[in-house]
Structures are given as C-alpha cells and as structure tokens.
Amino acid sequence: MIAKNREIPRRILMNEALIERLTPIHYLLQVIKTDLAKRKAGYRGELQLDYHLQFISKDKNIMILHDLRLEIDGRYFQIDTLLLTSYLVIVLEVKHISGTYTLDSRFDQAIRKLADKEEAFSHPVTQVERQKKQLIRWFTKMKVPSIPIATLVVMTNRSTVLNTTSQNEKYHNVVRVENVEERILSLLTYYHKEHFPIKQVRKLSNLLVKKHAPLIAFPDEIYGISTGEIITGVQCPECRHLPMLRKYGHWHCLMCSGKSKDAHISALRDYSLLLSQQITNKQVRNFLHLESRKTALNILHSLNLHSTGGTNNKTYHFTLHTASQTAHQSNSSTARPSR
Ligand SMILES: [Zn+2]
Incomplete structure (x- = not known):
C-alpha cells in the first residue's frame, strides 16, 4: 500500500x-x-x-x-x-x-x-x-x-x-x-x-x-532572484494579467474585464512558493495590493492558517499541505499556460 x-x-x-x-x-x-x-x-x-x-x-x-x-x-x-x-x-x-x-x-x-x-x-x-x-x-x-x-x-x-x-x-x-x-x-x-x-x-x-524533511528553498537561494524582482498582485485566472483590483468583494481584471471571487488563493500560494512560508497582515496587503486591513484579515481567516504572535504582530504560517491544497484548487501545474 x-x-x-x-x-x-x-x-x-x-x-x-x-x-x-x-x-x-x-x-x-x-x-x-x-x-x-x-x-x-x-x-x-x-x-x-x-x-x-x-x-x-x-x-x-x-x-x-x-x-x-x-x-x-x-x-x-x-x-x-x-x-x-x-x-x-x-x-x-x-x-x-x-x-x-x-x-x-x-x-x-x-x-x-x-x-x-x-x-x-x-x-x-x-x-x-x-x-x-x-x-x-x-x-x-x-x-x-x-x-x-x-x-x-x-x-x-x-x-x-x-x-x-x-x-x-x-x-x-x-x-x-x-x-x-x-x-x-x-x-x-x-x-x-x-x-x-x-x-x-x-x-x-x-x-x-x-x-521526512522536505526541502523548502526560495528563488533568492536557488537563482539569486531578489524579492523586488517578483511582480506582486493578484493574477487574472482568465488572461493572466497582473494585478487585479479588489472591488465589492471581488477581483476585477482591467485587461479582460474578468471577475473572480477567489483569485487571491492562487496569489498567496505563489507567495508561499516564492517569498516565504509565513505572512503578516501587512505583507498580505502589499502582495495582493489591498488597502483594507479588514479585507486582508478576512482573507487570512478564510484560509484557516495556523498563526502565532499577538494581535499586533500576528504571523500566519502556510503549511506544505496548504500549499499543495491550494495548488490543487487552482490546478496550477496543468492549467497554467507558459508564456
Ligand atoms: Zn483578465
């Protein structure tokens, strides 16, 4: 078995x-x-x-x-x-x-x-x-x-x-x-x-x-690619445009007028693969281009991530399980067309 x-x-x-x-x-x-x-x-x-x-x-x-x-x-x-x-x-x-x-x-x-x-x-x-x-x-x-x-x-x-x-x-x-x-x-x-x-x-x-100790390495260690070189924002699932804008509880694409309710899941999965296994509310706002602390908090809560620290310095942890789960949700490896 x-x-x-x-x-x-x-x-x-x-x-x-x-x-x-x-x-x-x-x-x-x-x-x-x-x-x-x-x-x-x-x-x-x-x-x-x-x-x-x-x-x-x-x-x-x-x-x-x-x-x-x-x-x-x-x-x-x-x-x-x-x-x-x-x-x-x-x-x-x-x-x-x-x-x-x-x-x-x-x-x-x-x-x-x-x-x-x-x-x-x-x-x-x-x-x-x-x-x-x-x-x-x-x-x-x-x-x-x-x-x-x-x-x-x-x-x-x-x-x-x-x-x-x-x-x-x-x-x-x-x-x-x-x-x-x-x-x-x-x-x-x-x-x-x-x-x-x-x-x-x-x-x-x-x-x-x-x-079993999985290897967790990021682009800076592997390719020497710095954080600043990684384009932030939520990507449009339809036309791959970055970034989408958050309005009235949805993500909107300025390129194809596409609309998504949960395109942030894939973006945060990218964050966990490219930048860190941990994230704070501020980092969520920066990466997803969000103004509202409350929206970021709602998003974090919806992902059911394990968190550490107090109210002001709370850190959320992506587990490998979450990473592969969200990968399945967006069906990334097969659905993602290459440029
Ligand atoms: Zn689009």
Whole structure:
C-alpha cells in the first residue's frame, strides 16, 4: 500500500509561479524554463513508475513511500521510492533519460547521447548504492533491526537505448520501467526470511513519513532572484494579467474585464512558493495590493492558517499541505499556460 504519496515537486510549482511573476524580459527566464522542462520530464518519469507499481501498491504487506528526504548527521539524502516489507527493503532510483544511455563503470559515469551531443552524469548504480549506505546509517541511528536492502535503477523513458561500455559493467539492478514490477516480485521471492513482522514494517513506515524533511528553498537561494524582482498582485485566472483590483468583494481584471471571487488563493500560494512560508497582515496587503486591513484579515481567516504572535504582530504560517491544497484548487501545474 502507498504510505507516502508522490506530490508535484515544489520546485516545479515554484518555477511555474516564478515564470508568471518575472518580467518577460528577465535574463533568467530561459534558465528557469529549461529547469522546469527538465523537472517536469523527471516527474512524468516518476509517474510512469507509479503506474507500473499499481499491482504491488494494492498489497497490504508492501509499504511504498515516494519522495523521501532524510537527515543523517546534518546532511540530507533523497530516495525517489522506497519499498518496505518484512523480508526486504528496496531503494528505487528513477531515471528519465532521452537518447542513448551508456553505463561506464571504468570512470564511474553514465553518458547520455542525444542528437550527437554527449553529456556525462554520475553512474546511477553508484548513486543508488550511496543512497542505500545512507539508509543503512539512518536505520542504525533509528535502531531499526537489520534487514537486507536491495537497489534498483528504473529507466522510465521507454525510448531510451541502454548500453554498456564493457561486459563487466554493473548493470544487474538497472531495469526498464515495464519490467520493474516483475523484478520486485522476483526479489521478494528470493528474500523469504522474515526479519520483522508487518506491524513493525508499518511502524517503520510511519517513522519515515514523520522524519521526512522536505526541502523548502526560495528563488533568492536557488537563482539569486531578489524579492523586488517578483511582480506582486493578484493574477487574472482568465488572461493572466497582473494585478487585479479588489472591488465589492471581488477581483476585477482591467485587461479582460474578468471577475473572480477567489483569485487571491492562487496569489498567496505563489507567495508561499516564492517569498516565504509565513505572512503578516501587512505583507498580505502589499502582495495582493489591498488597502483594507479588514479585507486582508478576512482573507487570512478564510484560509484557516495556523498563526502565532499577538494581535499586533500576528504571523500566519502556510503549511506544505496548504500549499499543495491550494495548488490543487487552482490546478496550477496543468492549467497554467507558459508564456
Ligand atoms: Zn483578465
């Protein structure tokens, strides 16, 4: 069963929001668009994997956790997908690569060739083995009883041509996505000694979910884009014009005469992706171009955000849950047209 869902990566949502809120002539726009396209392809690959795990994910004795980021001794490591059973743990690393992908362990690298252009990456097997080592350390620290850990590199692009430079290449755990379920089942047949009962597997799964530490980074840290470069205001859901004006409880667009009751939700979601996970009444007014403190307060209350501080210095906190919830409401990742 799925113990931790895969969500649209925050970086994709951040890039999308950023593209909408930078001037169309911003010098980093192309860099952001390229990064977005790459990450969307990677995410599509991960969804491909999920599709091929459908059968396994119905098994109550297999816990599936997607997108884990864990800390060990002040450093973080990430796992695309983790499978937990009483017999075996499997670490899955997803690769969504176009063109020809050649594994070369002599130099511990993988070479992607696409349209006569070659690019080197780290060897995926080395990468997933490193994750396994980090997970062993994490398990030791958390006093998880010893259990075998297998690794798989899943190639999710069906058109990828896989290649090796020598016969001794380490590729035994590299698998094409259409064969992943079969490979997992054969691993589970091979490891049949029970290491801990399913009850404890579920406990471990809960612990992993609890200890998951999502990366929250903003455009200033990633791209060096300052707050002042981000265009504020409520965006028109019809024509994407910024800003809309608030009149008689609605947002009005001066460009297309469109009207919206809740376009501020998407704007505040952008705020949480681009500027901060926290906001004050004054910041709401600045970002949404509102004059009225009371309107800002009503908006904040309607979002049911957790708040801290007294009446005069109250700070509201966007949780990740709120961020993804509002993302779903505005259906951002698919509905947002790119400029
Ligand atoms: Zn409009």
